Amino acid sequence: MEVYTVNPDIEKYKKQARKFLFLLWLIPLIILAFTSYYTIAPDEVGVVTRFGKFVRIEKPGLHFKIPFGVEIVKKVPVKKQLKEEFGFRTLRAGIKSQYSTENYLHESLMLTGDLNIGEIEWSVQYKIKDPVKYLFKVRDVKGTFRNICEAVMREVIGDRSINEILTTGREEIAQECKNKIQKLCNEYETGLDVKLVVLQDVNPPDPVKPSFNEVNQALQEKENMINQAWAQYNKVIPNEKGKALQIIQEAEGYALKRVNEAKGDVAMFNDVLKEYKKAPKVTKDRLYLETMQKLLPKFGKVIVIDSKQKNILPLLDLMKGGK
CATH class of the missing domain: 1.20.5 (Single alpha-helices involved in coiled-coils or other helix-helix interfaces)
Known part of the structure; x- marks a missing residue:
C-alpha cells in the first residue's frame, strides 16, 4: 500500500487562491453597491445622463441608477440663491463681513455718458431655473454669465451721467440691468433666473x-x-x-x-x-299813515303851524308825553 503525503505549501497556496478569487468577486460587488444609489439634497435636483445623454431629472431623496458609470448623476442646486460679485469679493459673510483687499478695478472702472469715470461695485443674485439648459446648452455658464453682467452694466452706465449714477438713478440702473441680463440669459439658453441686481457702492475715482x-x-x-x-x-x-x-x-x-x-x-x-x-284811496291813505307813523318819531319835537297866521302859534304838540 502506497502512502501519499500532502505538501503544506500547496494547501497554503490553495487557500490564498481562494481568498484572491473571493476578493475578485467582492470588489465588483462593492463597486456595484456604491455606484447603484445616490441621494439628492432638499435644495437640489439630480440630472441623470446615460452614456452622456440626458435621460431624466430626479427630485430630492434616495434614488437608484445603473452602476459602473453607465448612468451619471449631476446635482444642481436649483433652490439655492447664487451670487456673482463685480469690483469686490466677499471672503466671509456675516454681521461683520470680510472683503478681499485685492484690486478689481478692471471690473469696477466704467466710462459714463458724460465722459466721466465711475468706480462701481455691484452684485447679481440669481437661481438655476432650468438645470438641463444650465448643464448642456452653454460650455462655461458661470464665465458666460459674468461676461453678460459686465457687458450690460457697462452699456447702461454709458447711457447716464455721473451725477445720475451717484445720486438719483441707482435704482433705475439696477432694474434696467436686471431686465437686460435676463433677456440675454434667455437668448443664450443658460437656464438662469436673475433675481436682483444690487449696486453695492458707487464712487468717483480717488x-x-x-x-x-x-x-x-x-x-x-x-x-x-x-x-x-x-x-x-x-x-x-x-x-x-x-x-x-x-x-x-x-x-x-x-x-x-x-x-x-x-x-x-x-x-x-x-x-x-x-x-x-x-281800493286805491283807502290803501293810499293807509300807506301814508303807516309811513308817517314810522318817520315822525325820528324827527324830534314837531310844531304844526297854520300858514295863514301871521304869528307863530303852536297848534299841536305831537311829542307830548314823549321825548
Missing part, C-alpha cells in the same frame, strides 16, 4: 473724490432748501385758501340773504298792489 463730495453736499443743500420751501408753502397756502373759501362762503350767504329779502319785498309789493287795485 483723484476727483473731493470735488464730487462738494457737488454732493451742494445737491443736499439744494434739496434741503427745496424741502424747507415746500414746508413753508404747505403752512401758508392752505391757511390762505381756507380764508378765501370763508370769504366766498360769506359772500354767497350774503347774496342768498339779499335775494331772499328782495323776493320777500316783491311778494309784499305784489300783495299791496293787489289791495291797491281793489
Whole structure:
C-alpha cells in the first residue's frame, strides 16, 4: 500500500487562491453597491445622463441608477440663491463681513455718458431655473454669465451721467440691468433666473473724490432748501385758501340773504298792489299813515303851524308825553 503525503505549501497556496478569487468577486460587488444609489439634497435636483445623454431629472431623496458609470448623476442646486460679485469679493459673510483687499478695478472702472469715470461695485443674485439648459446648452455658464453682467452694466452706465449714477438713478440702473441680463440669459439658453441686481457702492475715482463730495453736499443743500420751501408753502397756502373759501362762503350767504329779502319785498309789493287795485284811496291813505307813523318819531319835537297866521302859534304838540 502506497502512502501519499500532502505538501503544506500547496494547501497554503490553495487557500490564498481562494481568498484572491473571493476578493475578485467582492470588489465588483462593492463597486456595484456604491455606484447603484445616490441621494439628492432638499435644495437640489439630480440630472441623470446615460452614456452622456440626458435621460431624466430626479427630485430630492434616495434614488437608484445603473452602476459602473453607465448612468451619471449631476446635482444642481436649483433652490439655492447664487451670487456673482463685480469690483469686490466677499471672503466671509456675516454681521461683520470680510472683503478681499485685492484690486478689481478692471471690473469696477466704467466710462459714463458724460465722459466721466465711475468706480462701481455691484452684485447679481440669481437661481438655476432650468438645470438641463444650465448643464448642456452653454460650455462655461458661470464665465458666460459674468461676461453678460459686465457687458450690460457697462452699456447702461454709458447711457447716464455721473451725477445720475451717484445720486438719483441707482435704482433705475439696477432694474434696467436686471431686465437686460435676463433677456440675454434667455437668448443664450443658460437656464438662469436673475433675481436682483444690487449696486453695492458707487464712487468717483480717488483723484476727483473731493470735488464730487462738494457737488454732493451742494445737491443736499439744494434739496434741503427745496424741502424747507415746500414746508413753508404747505403752512401758508392752505391757511390762505381756507380764508378765501370763508370769504366766498360769506359772500354767497350774503347774496342768498339779499335775494331772499328782495323776493320777500316783491311778494309784499305784489300783495299791496293787489289791495291797491281793489281800493286805491283807502290803501293810499293807509300807506301814508303807516309811513308817517314810522318817520315822525325820528324827527324830534314837531310844531304844526297854520300858514295863514301871521304869528307863530303852536297848534299841536305831537311829542307830548314823549321825548
